[in-house]
Amino acid sequence: MGSNPVTWLGSPVFPKAAKAALADTQLRRNLRKATHTIRDKRTRVVSELPDWEELRRAGEAIKDDVLSNLDTYLERIEAAVTARGGVVHWARDAREANEIVLRLAREAGTDEVVKVKSMATAEIGLNEALEAGGIRAIETDLAELIVQLGHDRPSHILVPAIHRNRSEIKEIFQREMAEKPVSDEPRELAEAARRHLRRKFLSAKVAVSGANFGVADTGSIVVVESEGNGRMCLTLPEVLITVMGIEKLVPTWQDLEVFLQLLPRSSTAERMNPYTSVWTGVTPGDGPQQFHLVLLDNGRTDALADRVGRQALRCIRCSACLNVCPVYERTGGQAYGSVYPGPIGAILSPQLVNDMHDKQAASLPYASSLCGACYEVCPVRINIPEVLVHLRAEAVEAKGRTPESVGMAALGWLFADARRYENAQKVGSLARHLAPSGRISSLPWPGSKWTSTRDVPTPPAESFRTWWRRNRG
Amino acid sequence: MADARSVVLGRIRRALADRPAAAAIPRSYDVTRPLGDLVELAAERIADYRAEVHQVASADVPAKIASLLAARGARRMVGPVDLPSSWQVDGAEWLIDSPSLTIDQLDAADGVLTGCAVAIAETGTIVLDGGEAQGRRALTLVPDYHLCVARADQIVGIVPEALARLEPTRPLTFISGPSATSDIELDRVEGVHGPRTLHVIIAT
Ligand code: SF4
Numbered sequence: 001m002g003s004n005p006v007t008w009l010g011s012p013v014f015p016k017a018a019k020a021a022l023a024d025t026q027l028r029r030n031l032r033k034a035t036h037t038i039r040d041k042r043t044r045v046v047s048e049l050p051d052w053e054e055l056r057r058a059g060e061a062i063k064d065d066v067l068s069n070l071d072t073y074l075e076r077i078e079a080a081v082t083a084r085g086g087v088v089h090w091a092r093d094a095r096e097a098n099e100i101v102l103r104l105a106r107e108a109g110t111d112e113v114v115k116v117k118s119m120a121t122a123e124i125g126l127n128e129a130l131e132a133g134g135i136r137a138i139e140t141d142l143a144e145l146i147v148q149l150g151h152d153r154p155s156h157i158l159v160p161a162i163h164r165n166r167s168e169i170k171e172i173f174q175r176e177m178a179e180k181p182v183s184d185e186p187r188e189l190a191e192a193a194r195r196h197l198r199r200k201f202l203s204a205k206v207a208v209s210g211a212n213f214g215v216a217d218t219g220s221i222v223v224v225e226s227e228g229n230g231r232m233c234l235t236l237p238e239v240l241i242t243v244m245g246i247e248k249l250v251p252t253w254q255d256l257e258v259f260l261q262l263l264p265r266s267s268t269a270e271r272m273n274p275y276t277s278v279w280t281g282v283t284p285g286d287g288p289q290q291f292h293l294v295l296l297d298n299g300r301t302d303a304l305a306d307r308v309g310r311q312a313l314r315c316i317r318c319s320a321c322l323n324v325c326p327v328y329e330r331t332g333g334q335a336y337g338s339v340y341p342g343p344i345g346a347i348l349s350p351q352l353v354n355d356m357h358d359k360q361a362a363s364l365p366y367a368s369s370l371c372g373a374c375y376e377v378c379p380v381r382i383n384i385p386e387v388l389v390h391l392r393a394e395a396v397e398a399k400g401r402t403p404e405s406v407g408m409a410a411l412g413w414l415f416a417d418a419r420r421y422e423n424a425q426k427v428g429s430l431a432r433h434l435a436p437s438g439r440i441s442s443l444p445w446p447g448s449k450w451t452s453t454r455d456v457p458t459p460p461a462e463s464f465r466t467w468w469r470r471n472r473g
Numbered sequence: 474m475a476d477a478r479s480v481v482l483g484r485i486r487r488a489l490a491d492r493p494a495a496a497a498i499p500r501s502y503d504v505t506r507p508l509g510d511l512v513e514l515a516a517e518r519i520a521d522y523r524a525e526v527h528q529v530a531s532a533d534v535p536a537k538i539a540s541l542l543a544a545r546g547a548r549r550m551v552g553p554v555d556l557p558s559s560w561q562v563d564g565a566e567w568l569i570d571s572p573s574l575t576i577d578q579l580d581a582a583d584g585v586l587t588g589c590a591v592a593i594a595e596t597g598t599i600v601l602d603g604g605e606a607q608g609r610r611a612l613t614l615v616p617d618y619h620l621c622v623a624r625a626d627q628i629v630g631i632v633p634e635a636l637a638r639l640e641p642t643r644p645l646t647f648i649s650g651p652s653a654t655s656d657i658e659l660d661r662v663e664g665v666h667g668p669r670t671l672h673v674i675i676a677t
Contacts, residue, residue: 030658037659054502065495071485084642090477142665143656159656166657186657190665201666202576202615218641228614228652228667235610236576246481253641257633258502260647268655271518272596275667276647277610283644285573286609297481305488 004299005094005125006352008153011337013363018331027163027332034162035323041269042320042377048271049261058258060381063314066216066249067304073216073249074295080219084281086291093298098129100294101208101241105135108239108290110205114197116223116230117141118210119157119317120243120296122339123352126208137208138200140229142193149176155333155341158267158319163332197229207233207288211244212316213259214293217252220280221293224263224273234277240288245296247304247313259316262379266318299352308390312348314380319344321374321384327367336367343374347387356398365391504633511594511628512675518597522650523663524671531676534622535559538586541620541672547583551616553608560586560606560622570608576615584618585668590645592628592675593635598649599623599673602639610644619668621648625677 011017021027046052066073078088091097101121105113113130115121115137127137127148139148146161147154150172154160161169170184173192181192209230213222221242223230234240250256264273282291304310322328322342333341337360338349346364353361365388374384475483508514516526529537539562542550547565554571561567568574568582579585588606589599599621601607606622613619629635639645652667663669 034659050506051502054499057499058502061496061498064493065498068489068493068495070489071482074482074485090481092477092480096477140666141656142654146656159659161656162659169657186654186660186662187664189657190654190662194665197666202580215641220641226652227654227656227665229665231610231614231646232666235614246485253636254633257504257636260636261632270649271521272593272598272647272649274522274649274651274653276645278641278645278647280642280644283603286603286644287611295481297484301481301484301488304485305490307491307493310488 004353006123006299006340006349007338007358007360011360013360014335014337014367015363017335017337018327018367021331021335024332026165028330030163030165031329031332034159035329038269039320039323039377042266042323045265045269045271049265055258055262056379056381059262059316059379060314062250062255062258063247063316063380064311065251067247067310067313070246070249070304073251074246076216077214077219077249077293078295080215080217081281081291081293082219084219086219086281086293089292089294091294091296091298094124095129097124097243097294097296097298098126100292101126101243102130102133102135104239104241104292105130105206105208106133108206110135112136112138112200112204113206113208113241114138114140114200114204114233114237115144116207116209116225116233117144117160118208118243119339120210120245121208122154124243124296124298126243138197140197140201140233141225142190142227142229145193145197146172149173153334154339156319156322157317157340157342157344158322163334201229201232201236204233204237206239206241207237208241208243209233211242211248212263213256214244214249215251215253215256216249218280220253220278222256223277224260224267225276226268226274228275231275231277234279235287237288239290239292241292241294243294243296245298246300263316263318266316266320266377266379299354302354303348303351306351306390309347309351309387311382312344312351312387314382315344315348316380317344318379320377320379324373324377325368326371326373327369331367336364338364343368343384343388344382347382347384347391350391350395356395362395362398365395502633503631504637506595506631508594508630511630512625512677515592515594515597515623515628516675518594519592519599519650519673521597522653522671524597524650524673526673526675528675528677531624534674534676535562537674538562538620538622539564541674542584545584545618545670547618549582551579551582551585551612553587553606553612555606555608556586557606570612573609574612576611579611579615582616584620584670585612585616586620587613587622589621589623589627591635591638592623593630593632594628595631596649598635598647600635600639601646601648602643604643610646613646613648614667617668618670618672619648619651620672620674622674622676625675628675
């Protein structure tokens with residue numbers, strides 16, 4: 001791998017990792033149960049809203065506005081946060097962000113920080129960097145705690161321990177906790193996590209969080225969560241450090257009315273998640289009296305420069321695309337070798353790494369059957385298949401080789417059990433992407449200003465249609 | 474060496490050299506919606522998250538508070554500094570947050586009683602903004618039981634209506650049911666770090 005910790009050092013290319021994951025039948029059972037549960041729930045709560053498609057279009061447009069004026073909005077949030085008593089830091093890359101957080105934690109005179117689940121800090125390998133600097137980072141989200149105590153890696157954006165079932169979690173807790181859970185009932189395991197973390201919360205001096213949204217106009221930061229561990233971290237410590245990717249902005253407070261509807265229903269498949277916290281700088285007498293906002297680039301500006309790929313920066317990390325992906329369901333998240341697995345990982349991780357000579361990153365755009373299910377559920381309408389195709393072409397170009405040798409043009413082995421390939425009917429949606437001329441000239445879904453500017457060549461790879469014809473018989 | 478701020482801003486300006494013009498934002502989604510009786514809907518949706526909801530006439534709120542606390546055996550109750558005196562019912566000791574209660578005092582209490590700023594019927598959400606009868610955020614976080622009083626006129630239909638009523642620079646907490654997790658096999662269980670029991674009184 002390159003210098004960007006978004007992909008894990010020493011991870012095998014996707015096809016290799018996927019083959020190993022496929023052999024693990026327990027893993028496949030856990031994943032299948034979990035992804036099907038949540039996708040069915042999502043369908044139900046989404047169908048409750050008569051204006052869902054309008055919300056998606058607004059969400060897409062708001063995020064495109066943010067991206068096309070990103071410099072303006074970043075300067076605006078910086079001014080707003082500063083005016084309300086916060087301190088804004090800028091970080092070019094993972095190393096710089098980690099140094100900032102380490103320095104701030106040291107200045108606060110602590111050797112321990114509590115953490116709210118955050119993709120940005122996972123992406124930059126913050127915990128390891130703090131550890132190396134003599135500061136312990138304690139994950140407080142239940143799933144992150146399971147991963148941390150299991151000395152494991154995350155496999156899902158929303159539920160990083162989705163690959164573990166209750167009895168595996170009980171074993172991890174029994175091994176690692178002073179007060180051991182007595183059964184594998186989810187209620188008892190949640191109670192064990194409460195006991196384990198309670199004192200930490202009540203005495204922590206420094207907390208580190210990510211951010212779901214930052215409002216450019218007002219400087220308000222939003223964290224969406226379920227367990228109350230987020231509220232604990234955001235409320236009780238004296239110092240709060242928030243690491244936020246530069247693309248996480250919305251222009252105005254009003255814009256949140258769109259995302260506070262899109263995110264919970266796409267993510268946990270609820271009408272609303274249990275807790276959403278919003279704070280602006282420092283409020284005297286309420287919450288942390290020192291607030292630091294770290295604005296993180298780490299490859300995002302490289303993605304922004306790619307006219308087709310930049311739409312990946314609209315992502316609000318809801319994880320809906322993972323839960324509907326037939327490839328993810330079979331391989332699990334760890335096979336992607338990155339904190340961002342599934343369809344979004346397949347387009348975001350290689351762009352953040354920005355080095356198609358990195359074999360592992362270059363194999364990720366092949367981790368898809370291009371069935372299109374991810375695009376259909378994405379609350380900000382990211383055309384993931386389009387970006388996959390575009391990145392495959394880049395990977396091929398970089399290698400000067402055939403896509404087969406890059407990775408996995410043919411996913412046939414992944415779906416060897418064709419009867420269980422329940423998304424077969426989705427194949428039609430790919431056919432609609434591909435014009436007979438072999439160019440993707442006009443995409444079937446309107447609205448993407450980014451992509452209508454030029455023709456996108458279809459990859460010189462075996463198309464999914466030919467793969468399908470060859471493999472289904 | 475240039476500072477990180479100007480480097481990142483410079484990278485952004487170069488990345489946007491194609492001058493992508495964002496289209497106007499289509500705000501054709503609903504900003505209000507006819508939902509019938511908002512009190513009924515709020516009660517139903519809040520209860521969906523396994524919070525207990527009680528609808529009572531305004532004049533009966535103190536009696537309802539007293540009976541709920543008695544039923545739980547909640548004796549040491551936390552309240553914000555401007556908690557209405559009629560809500561500080563007999564039968565409980567009232568720990569008022571003035572001077573500020575310590576975290577250990579909050580942790581040792583049986584529960585907290587507050588009002589709210591807004592409630593959203595469609596999603597079953599109550600929103601606290603640190604305003605009238607709510608206090609600072611730690612009060613409704615550390616005690617294991619939260620009893621919240623929402624007036625009927627604080628209930629709106631959908632999310633955009635709620636945001637229009639809120640002041641974004643106040644510390645806000647949106648609460649939809651008690652603390653919960655779905656991290657184990659995606660089964661939802663109530664009760665992790667936030668208050669494990671939420672009761673809402675809707676005063677009509
Ligand atoms: S790409 Fe879309 S569906 Fe996938 S996590 Fe991001 S916002 Fe959600």
